[in-house]
Amino acid sequence: MTQSYLAPSAFKSLDVFLNTLKVGTIVRTPGDFNAFSFDPAYRLTGGVPVLSLSFRSATGGLRKDPQPMVGVLPAFFANLLPEDKLRAALEKHHAGDVRPGNDFDLLAALGADLPGAVRVLATDGSEIRAPHEEGALTKARFSLAGVHMKLSVMKNAGKSRGLTLPLVAGEGQYIAKFPSTAFPGVSENEYANLALAEAIGMDVPERELVERSDFEGIPKDFQTFADGKVLLTKRFDRGAGTRRVHIEDMAQVFGVHPSRKYEGAAYHDIAAAIATAVSPAAALEFVRRLALAVITGNGDMHLKNWSLIYPGEGAAPELAPVYDLLSTVPYSPADSLALSLGGEKSFKAITAARWKRFANRARLPESGVLLAVSETLERVNASWWTLPERTLIPKRVLSRIDGHIKTMTTTLSVD
Template identity: 75%
Template sequence: MAKLFQAPKAIPSLDVLLNDLKVGTIVRTPGDFNAFSFDDAYRATGGFPVLSLSFRAAPGGLRKDPKPVAAALPAFFANLLPEDKLREAMEKHHAGHVRPGNDFDLLAALGADLPGAVRVLPSDGTTAVVEDASKDKPKARFSLAGVQMKLSVMKNTGKGGGLTLPMGDEQGPYIAKFPSTAFPGVSENEFANLALAAAIGMDVPERELVEKSDFERIPAEFDTLSDGKVLLVKRFDRAGGERIHIEDFAQVFGVYPSRKYEGAAYHDIASALSVAVAPMAALEFVRRLALTVITGNGDMHLKNWSVIYRGDGGKPELAPIYDVLSTVPYLPADAMALPLGGERSFKALAAPRWKAFANRAKLPEPAVLKAVVGVVERVNEHWWDLPERAVIPEKVLERIDEHVRVMTPILGTCGE
């Protein structure tokens, strides 16, 4: 039986699924309001597998359905969509079927391949058409959150290999992050910083550097027109063709993407991890924070920390670390994306700030300080001889090294 198609902008309601389990429905109401409600059968389970910690009630079970939102989606769903230039590129890619700035339209177009295990499909069983159905060239239908120009891609297994976009119902098991004209060597920068995180014992996805010439069928809307390597990262929310559910901390806290730099502080993330996962997860978060400070990464906002739901999807874990790079080579006056112990300036983050952070996160102060010192020691042990340093452009590496030399003694005060 042939599929029935309708344009995303004409779809009135969307079913929300976790893999194949229906959890609720998003309805577009008159006046451009979007209302999400949980399915009765899902509500009867108490909310398992978990869609989002933001929907969990303190005594257990699910909160009441969120209020309809004017001209926007509820925060959890808004955070599934691309932002800024990446969103503009995707809207241009689907021009004629998706109205610029319309969250519902874009979610309808991309809902078959979202971050994690969430799928959002037309309630009437039709398929959101994203190009003239008579053409044998379906549009890309994946969504990746964030602003950097990046694509969900798959490796060709046939003769010649290469990389290509997933089309139709295909899934891309890799994220390709393209070079930037504004930030030279950004792919190499992140590649080396991920290697450092792995070297000091952190959970890091597989990664490699590839050439732009390795890609096929990349639409012009997504081409950054910048020379340089492309960073290819294995998706940890995909495994063997299966979707694994994840949510970032903007979703956990019910914060819209526009407030990812101000919706919470680092101690809020640590506290949430301690309660929802385990105190040891919060201390691993502390280790990652210390690495962020030492390497000068000023972009670890709420969307760059996530939890992952493996197995039956009922219990979150701290997800692998991602979006790890040094921003100070490009923004010398950069600071932390969120407050740490009441401060954002890197150089202000000596022992007193970490003690304040520990108290606000309700974590044992000695354990926090020990975790910070441990990272300082391991970075000094591995960074200076790390083979992946060789791929970073010289001027970028010089600025990273300068920041590391300044920050290690400041964080080293945690051991005094």
């Protein structure tokens, strides 16, 4: 049978899979209504492997199918798509096939290579318009959440040993984050902060700094004009070969659309959710990571920068490795926390009293939370000042990070 090829804007129905297991269908109806329904066979399993905790009922099993939405996808699927400049680049890259601002079109175009183990494919078996049909080069057909200009890439095994876009969906084993003209030294900043997190005992992805010249065939729509290193991190949602490991971020857990990632919940809500879904010990590990964000001045740890991962059969979540670690205060001295901590966002207001309020709201023991914070502060000061990677950060940026850590050391050391 001859394979049919369609533009993403022509698709009317998409099947949703976790790896190879069909879990449901998204249908687009006249008027641009998007409706998701669970597959009857998947519903009989009670929702195992887990697609999202947001779809689980309090008594177990799956909730009713979510209400159809006009013009946008249900929150879980909307959070699989890129935002801002990265979304604009992908829409431009697929101009003519994807209408700007249309979630369904973009999901159809990128659905074979999404974050985690989710795959979204045409119900009738049609494939996205093949590049060779138009005599074009291979299209970038991956989706990564977030706004930063980035690519999902693979390392060539040939003589060139360079980095390139994968030819097969899911083969991208690394995320390449490109430098920014607005934020000098951002790659080195994040690289050093990841090294710090690892030095104090946190689970972080493998990473390295590479040159732009190491990449082959970057589509022009993803080119940036900034000079500097590219941060390459190993994807923890990809296993050997094309095996995928399911993940979901906290915006998906809470059923919050990307536009509300800075307001859809507070940090104590995340802690409470982790304590319930994973364990109280995992919630205290979240506290350590949150304390690190406070100490280093990371004002961008919104709902999409915390994730759960579903290893093995995908029946139960664990806390995913920590990611998107960098200090934002060098670029915005008046920056504050992305979400509320004990009723406050200002870094300098996050005293022991605020941590106690956070603990009570999260239903965690005060003593355990305060110990996690104090131990993190002690470990940061024992590691940061001699950390080899800090020397890679531009001096002006490093000076501001150092100043913030000193200020927060004083703030957090006062009962």
